[in-house]
Amino acid sequence: MDSTDVDAPNDNNKAASVVTVKPVVNAVRILRHLSQVGSPERSVDIARQLSINPSTCFNILRTLVVEDVVDFNPMSKRYSAGAGLARLVEQLVTQGQRVQLAKPLLQNLAAQQRVTVTLWRRVGPDRIVIVSSAASPADVRIDMAEGQRLPMLMGASGRLFATQVNLDDPDIQANFERIRWARPLSFTAYREEVRLAAERGWAMDDGHFSIGILAVAAPVYSASGSIDFTVSAVMFRGQRDPEGIEELGAALIEFCAEVATVLS
Structure with a gap:
């Protein structure tokens, strides 16, 4: 892709x-x-x-x-x-090293689930970026480039980050309206999907991010309870039935609890 x-x-x-x-x-x-x-x-x-x-x-x-x-x-x-500058640099380097340590875990998950797995991080108030990606070893696969940036509300991961912002904020709603959805959806429908994501612990984007693509994502919580990262499984629409998607969501929740020990 x-x-x-x-x-x-x-x-x-x-x-x-x-x-x-x-x-x-x-x-x-x-x-x-x-x-x-x-x-x-x-x-x-x-x-x-x-x-x-x-x-x-x-x-x-x-x-x-x-x-x-x-x-x-x-x-x-x-x-x-000052020492504060050294600590700041140390934190940035450490985070990069931790992302690298998470890479083999992402690759194993991609092979097990036969999907492309991406690790997203929030950058700034309104953007998210892929900091690591692992493609399925299958013959036909979806490639997601590391460094790809999206509006914070977009995709399955965006719905998770949206659970931690005030969707009644006019600025948030304005940001939503500016997004170019491949398959448009209303803000009312989006809010319901965010509510559902918060309830079940994982989110789904069914072709709205990109036609023909379905993504399921789960949050990686920090020690303070904030969502700093998300892990997303990307596949072709129709690749899994509803029961299979539910199973994938549960698997991602379990995986994120494991990868949190590496990233935090």
Whole structure:
């Protein structure tokens, strides 16, 4: 399956019209500089080397100190990369490593169930992305590319993430209306499918995401009870009868409880 056929509209236009925020750019430049030099520096020296207005540089540094990603020594009046920055990087690396550890589990599930299995993660307030994918070894299979991004509400996984947002929020409803469904459905029908997903513990998208494709997904809960990941089984419509879909949903719930020990 070509991911460009199912992604949200206007992504290319958004990428082409990205507006940079100068204070954010300068903050990143300062963090990169402090990480590279490896020794504490004064605000005026940092400002001079990076060609940043001294007052602006000082204010950015003070903010980064408050956010615990830069350390300040009041005796020497010098700044250095903080422990908070190291912890942030460590968390990102660890998450990537954990996703890699989950890959063999996804491959085993794909082979056992003869479906394509995808691991989705929520990124930002309104998008989800495939962070890992394993195709069935069957001759005819569906390929889902890692890195594919979708609106958060879309697909079987979207219905699970939707259980943790307020569907009465006008912004959520507006996001739903902007989605390009292959087989359109009303917001009322969507809400009922979200309610059903919350009740039984797994969700289904029957051809709305892509014509001819059926997906069943279950949530991977974090220790706090939030849904950070979902696991989705993707197959052709008609590949399983209703009883087989129910069995797959139950299998995914069990699998997600197992994979949560790797991802959390």
